[in-house]
Amino acid sequence: MSRNIACPHCGEEENLAGRPGPDGILIICEACGASFPRDAAVSCATCGGTDLVQRPRALTQFSRGTQLSITSWNQALLCSSCDAAMVARSSEGKPIPPHYQPAAAFKRDPESPDDTQIIPR
Helix, strand or coil, X not given: CCCCXXXXXXXXXXXXXXXXXXXXXXXXXXXXXXXXXXCCCCCCCCCCCCCEEEEEEEEEEEEECCEEEEEEEEEEEEECCCCHHHHHHHHCCCCECCCXXXXXXXXXXXXXXXXXXXXXX
16 A cells, blocks of 8 residues: 655655665655654544554546446555544445545545545435
8 A cells, every 4th residue: 555655844745765774664855854764653644543444445437438447446544533434334345435535644624524425325
């Protein structure tokens, strides 16, 4: 599963370099010069919680006209509190919509409601 890695000091996401170290990969920010471990504990981008679960998400595309086909699967990282509705949905065996942006991976404004519509309910 791919991850978005950003420098915890300046927020840089592009100019990052990695090198092997005794405790794993060490990331060096070429913008500010800070270094940090790549394999640090993963936390929710919205609330900072560490109770995260991985759930499968289907990636789809229209193959013929209006025929929607599953082309591949990836693992979505969901926060048990911020993405509670989607965790419950996936626990029932229902798929995570391909357009859903998990709060664990993308910082969400707590004041704005989640406008993901899933039809039929």
